[in-house]
Amino acid sequence: MNILVTLPAGPQRDVLFPSDVASRLESVGIVDWNDDDQLTSAELRERLRGVDVCVTGWGSPTLSADVLDGADSLELIGHVGGSVTSIASPAVYERGIPVVSANRAMAPFVAEGILAYMLTALRDTTGFDAAMKNGAWPGTCERTETLFGSSIGFVGLGDVGEELLSLLAPFDPTVRVYDPYASAEDIAAFEFATMAALDTVLESSDVVSIHASKTPETLHMLDAELLSMLPDGCLLVNAARGAIVDEDALVDELRTGRIRAALDVFEEEPLPESSPLRDLDDVVLGPHVAGAPTRYRLAETVIDEIERFDGGEPLENRVSRERYEHMTQDWLEAE
Template identity: 50%
Template sequence: MRILVTLPAGDLRDSFFPPGMRDRLESLGTVEWNPDVDDFTEAELRDRIDGVDVLVTGWGSPRVTADVLDAADDLSLVAHTGGSVASLVSEAVYDAGIAVVSANDVMADHTAEHTLALLLSQLRAVPALDRTMSAGEWGTGDGEGAEIRTLHEADVGLVGLGTIGRNLLDHLDSFGATVSVYDPYVDAEDLSEWPSASLTDLKTALDSRVVSVHAARTEETVGMLDADRLAQIPDGALLVNTARAEIVEEGALLAELRSGRISAALDVYHEEPLPADHELRSLENVLLTPHVGGSEIRPPLTAAVLDDVERFRDGTSLEYRIPREQWATMTR
């Protein structure tokens, strides 16, 4: 089995393929590693893909287009160490019957965990209390400092569901939260294992004390939460976004946060890295993390992908397969 790894040489590849993961991949077949410090271009991928059975990709890898596939007589599996494959594989890959797997489900576990950490930190006023303590004060939240709230039996609205939202529902169950889910691609039966969750319209989901964004970034969702929709979020509510920044209009969000009407916890931004002088950095009602929700714990992502490469070698069912229907609704 011939395996081509498109990730370029350097720290990023080393973080996904530390020595143990590298050795494991090389035990599965004959591996060609990208020898350069730059990503392949589409033309370079086309030149190298003849005779390759398994293509292992990462962030920045060139798109697998119909033109690339013209030179890929043996390609049977695309294994992506990241999450979404929407901008990586083309429809031609599915037309050719090539299997596509990714670490999307594992990344979703980590992102849901980070989402929970953010919303609990803001509800429990952890950043504000830390600032108070660091200043030598004793803030209790009883009218003397930050307001401390709870997730127990809270009403939560999810804008979009997806794999991350489903994992978050598992966490929310332990708090007895009541969850309103807006996702036009989800049926009520899809929520059957979470009795506390119900499928609603967008207005109802936004009318919650905690609103968490989990929609994919697509043409129809960019700018979905504009000024009018943000205004539907109740006073004092918390908006969490660990999905994609473009789903929320930046100017409208900044206006709401400046007013102090709502607070936010954000892991994604319209410009990344977030500029040092960006207004978000100066607002005390915002908790910021640098887009680390699902992507910083990397060896488990690689391990999941290698599990499926091994299954592919052995001719068994692939656990992390991305079907065409899922590909069509993933973040682009």
């Protein structure tokens, strides 16, 4: 097979394709590594001639109908990331080219990161750490809470939500899930979880975790009105996309001291130095790293799929057109 890797040479590719992973890919076929800058659409169209498998990453051009005009033998697209909405296109699906991504490979690590944020915020780990490093010996644990027996709400389910349910099981929680694209069958393996309306999820939870995709219908989905439904003392965790929450409205709620938050994603990234979130005590901040331990496993997942495809085996991480249409669309901005 002729394989094109569109990711340009540099730190990101080095992390995703360390030498052993790169060697493994080269054992599968003849690899054309992009050692130039990020390809333009015109350059990608030319590089696709004679290519059987195209491996893409963050920032790769969209495989539009125009770009695909240069693809005379393309049989598989493998994305070393999660959402493929910026990579694939309706033309890809119309031509019947399979698309695979490492979305499911990321899910357990993102879920682990969310659990870490939950426990860090509920146990006030960062608060105790800061006090101790400033010479204090905090004499109260009034802010410390627990996940055991708690009520947890999910806004969205997806692969990450399903993985998080498994991690939460030992805490014997009550979990309510709002997701118009999921059903009770998707959570049937978890007796402690039920589907519920959005207002029920928000009003009845000690912790609310966001797993929805960033789409036109979810931009600023959690606005001032919905955030006001969160009960006093509630912890809001967002490791999905920042724009799903109206950040200004969230800041207003956090300033009242009524709720807390743990945020791994923001409307603008990197988070501006002037962001008021940096000055609030009731928020734990992370630089979009919930899924960071995935690293080279993303590329390994795509290579697994390339090997399956080459061997005529079923693909395990194929992104259907329906799934593609509901995945996060990072170029969207709230008005």
